[in-house]
Amino acid sequence: MNGVRITGVGLHPFGRFDGVTGTAMGVVAVRDALAEAGIGVRDVQAAFCGTAYGGVAAGHRVLGALAGTGIPIYDVEAGCASGGAALELAAASIASGQHDRVLVFGIEKMPKGVIRSSFFAPWQESAGLSPAPAFFALRAQRLLLETDITVEHLAQVVVKNRRHGVANPDAMFQKAVTVDQVLASRMICPPLTLFMLCSPNEGAAAVVLARDGDGPTVAGIALRSHLPGNVLGEDSPLGGIDDAAITPPTTLAAQDAYAQAGLGPADVDVVECQDTDAGRELLAWAELGLCPTGGQVAILAEGAALVGGRRPINPSGGLLSKGEPLGASALGQVVELVRQLRGTAGARQVPGAKVALAHVIGRGANACVTVLVA
Amino acid sequence: MPLPPIDPSVLRVDDGGVTLLGGWSETSQFRHFPRSPVCPFTGADDVVPVDLPRSGTLWLHTHVNLAPPGYTGPVPYQLGIVELEGEPLLRVVSRLAGDNLATGMQMQLDGEVVPGPHDEPTLTWVFHP
Numbered sequence: 001m002n003g004v005r006i007t008g009v010g011l012h013p014f015g016r017f018d019g020v021t022g023t024a025m026g027v028v029a030v031r032d033a034l035a036e037a038g039i040g041v042r043d044v045q046a047a048f049c050g051t052a053y054g055g056v057a058a059g060h061r062v063l064g065a066l067a068g069t070g071i072p073i074y075d076v077e078a079g080c081a082s083g084g085a086a087l088e089l090a091a092a093s094i095a096s097g098q099h100d101r102v103l104v105f106g107i108e109k110m111p112k113g114v115i116r117s118s119f120f121a122p123w124q125e126s127a128g129l130s131p132a133p134a135f136f137a138l139r140a141q142r143l144l145l146e147t148d149i150t151v152e153h154l155a156q157v158v159v160k161n162r163r164h165g166v167a168n169p170d171a172m173f174q175k176a177v178t179v180d181q182v183l184a185s186r187m188i189c190p191p192l193t194l195f196m197l198c199s200p201n202e203g204a205a206a207v208v209l210a211r212d213g214d215g216p217t218v219a220g221i222a223l224r225s226h227l228p229g230n231v232l233g234e235d236s237p238l239g240g241i242d243d244a245a246i247t248p249p250t251t252l253a254a255q256d257a258y259a260q261a262g263l264g265p266a267d268v269d270v271v272e273c274q275d276t277d278a279g280r281e282l283l284a285w286a287e288l289g290l291c292p293t294g295g296q297v298a299i300l301a302e303g304a305a306l307v308g309g310r311r312p313i314n315p316s317g318g319l320l321s322k323g324e325p326l327g328a329s330a331l332g333q334v335v336e337l338v339r340q341l342r343g344t345a346g347a348r349q350v351p352g353a354k355v356a357l358a359h360v361i362g363r364g365a366n367a368c369v370t371v372l373v374a
Numbered sequence: 375m376p377l378p379p380i381d382p383s384v385l386r387v388d389d390g391g392v393t394l395l396g397g398w399s400e401t402s403q404f405r406h407f408p409r410s411p412v413c414p415f416t417g418a419d420d421v422v423p424v425d426l427p428r429s430g431t432l433w434l435h436t437h438v439n440l441a442p443p444g445y446t447g448p449v450p451y452q453l454g455i456v457e458l459e460g461e462p463l464l465r466v467v468s469r470l471a472g473d474n475l476a477t478g479m480q481m482q483l484d485g486e487v488v489p490g491p492h493d494e495p496t497l498t499w500v501f502h503p
Contacts, residue, residue, distance in 0.1 A: 116443035122491035123381040125444025127498040128469060134453045137436040145434070145477060189436045189453075229415050231455055231465040238384075239396075239407035241415055242463045 004091045006372070007101075007213040008037030009335040014203035014322040015172040022054055022109035025204035026062035029328075030105050033206035037213070041068035044208070045099040048074045048090040050082035050106035051327030052363075058107060058327075079119075079234075080274065080362020081223060082106060083205065083330030084370065088221045094211050105206035106332075108325030115200050115326075119236070119363055129238065133197055133277070137189035139232045140279030144191060147294040149282060151191045155182035156300045157278040158195050161314050164307060165321025167347035172201055172323040196278040201323035205331035207338070216341045216356075219373040220260030224252040226365030235365040249367035250274075250287035250359060257369040258289075263355060265289035268371075269311065270340050270350040272333035273359040275318040284359055285313070288369070307348050315340065315348045330368060333358040341374040377487060380496040384408040386425075387497050392485040394426040394466065394499060405464045427459040428483040430466070430501065435475050447488040456481050456501045471502040479503050 010032025012025040026049075034041055041063065049059025059075045078085035083106035090104040120130040143149045159179055165171040177195060185195040209218070226233045226249045231240025234249070258264050265288060273288065275281035286293045290311070299305050305313040316322060316336040319329060337356035339345045354374045361367040379385035379392070384407075386393045397406050399413035401420050412419045435454030441447075452470035457463060469486060472479075481501035490496035 114440060114442050120444075121381070122444065125442065126446070126491050126496070127380050127488055128438065128442065128445045128447055128451055128453065129467060129498075130444065131438050131440075131442035131453070133440070134436050134438050134442075138434045138453075138455060141434045141436060186439075187437075188440055189438055191436075231467065237414075238467045240465045241404060241406075 003211050004094045004218040005210055005213050005215045006207050006218065006334070006338050007210045007215040008033040008035070008208035009338045010036065010206045011170055011332060011335045012204040013170040014201055014325055014328070014332065017202055022058065022107040022202070022204070023061045023065060025109070025202065026105055026107040027065050029204035029206040030062060030066065030103065033103070033208050037208035037210070039101070039208065041066045044071065044101050044103040046072045046074070046093060047103040048076055048086040050076050050086035050331065051108055052077050052079055052082050053110055054107055054327060059105070062105065062107065078223065078366040079364045080276070080324065080326050081330060081360045081366035081368040082327040084360050084368025085223050085366065087207070087331065087334065087370065088223050088368065090209050091218045091221055094209055101208065101210045103206065103208055104331065105204060106328035106330065107204045108327040109202045110200040110325060117363060131189070133192060134189045135232070135236055136197070136277040136280060137192045139283065140191055140277065142232060143279050143282060148297050151183065152179060153282070153297060153300055154191060154196055154278040155179040157275065157281050158182045158320055160306055161275060161318040161320040164315050164348055165317025168317045168321065171317045171321040172199060173321045192277055192279070198276050198319035199323040201325055203325035203328045203332065205328045205335050207331060207334055216338055216372045216374050218370065219263065220257035220371035221368070222253045222256035222260070223366060223368045224249045224256065233365045234361055234363060248287045249365050250284060250361050250369065253367045253369040254288045257371045261371040261373065263371060267355050268357045269353040270315060270337065270356045271311065271313045271359070272316060272318070272336055273313060274361045275314060275320050276324065276362070278320070281314070281318065288357065288359060307350060312350045315345065315350055326362070330358065330360040333360065334370060334372070337372050341372060377495055377497045380488065380490055380498040385497070385499055387485065392483065392497055392499055394483065396424050396426040397421040398424045404462060407464065407466050430456040430458040430481050432475060432477055432479040432481050433457050433465060434477065435470055446493065469498065469500040471500050
């Protein structure tokens, strides 16, 4: 990926905003990103909108509200990776020479509670075979079964991210929690308690990409899906085989993005990764090559993933603090990392960050990894 | 007259109880569930229907304490993954029943009544010790 720079970012906070439409949140994020880039909406040659629940032509509604029509507007759905998929398409449109300056944004306004998805057949819902938190829990159970990771380690991930979230004014939860509080919160699906699960919510994020200008470079970006066979994959199959030799989609995406950037895990200074639940974050660390499987225990013990540690992970507070507006979450990570690379992240700044990695994975086993370089 | 299966493409109900409907590909040497037009792991198109074993070993399990959208049956209930008897390995997601379930337990297939998509009583599958 050559010559793709992020020249502006914008964000509508993640949370609950009664009476505010997804379109309105998108307008806020887009206007902020355009203002940072020093351009108007009519200066972009295309727009890419990530959303899973936004409905028909969701991106068109945002651009329409800003009088930014007439250009190609692409609405992109890839589950939790929708924003990442939109970013990849947008970056490719610049790298290929098709466009010089484009807008990417993600919007979402989701109902409270367990996410409902047309991904599942009605009979599967009726049979109780569709609860996302239960599938997350089974993945976490496997981690506990096959490694030295314990339920306390899962709680420590929450404590870390919520501690980071205290310094993020755009997060839904800005209050620290203790291991005891995490373990004592309502049991949803063992071993996952309420505090170990992110909250589906509302929000928007936007970035402006340009061939020229100032800003971090999109050095690598890749969207990948699953290789079949893993019954615990995010594609939520009802059956699977021995998955010992099956590469997870996060690893496929990471390998591709690292190769594009000419970098590896050891080069990464700061990470934003998918923490739909605490177990998912620990899985991501290994799948992204940040540590071997089981090495998560040492990272937690050393505090290496905390801001101030060797390589902070989810300095924004992650989804466990921000909540997860599906279409906006990946671009929210990018907004955070651009601020980190600019050195403008305030109290949660990772000193001297030069290389950053963003990771999302979700429904359909869509995984997207983005490598940004200052 | 037995209750209808929750979906006839995944489950058969007859006098012998419930049976999980799988597929087998001679080319890929994989069993799979639910039955697919091609082997979902290799794409081989020589899938033949097979009735899957009615017993297996419990691998992972959890409780569902919050009713997921679209589900109107009883809560809490148990959900997990069973490794079916025989080779090669085939893992199946299933409702579970029984107390103090643990990895490695031997499990048996059975039917369980749940409200279907239109609230009509239907049979789904469950494994229990």
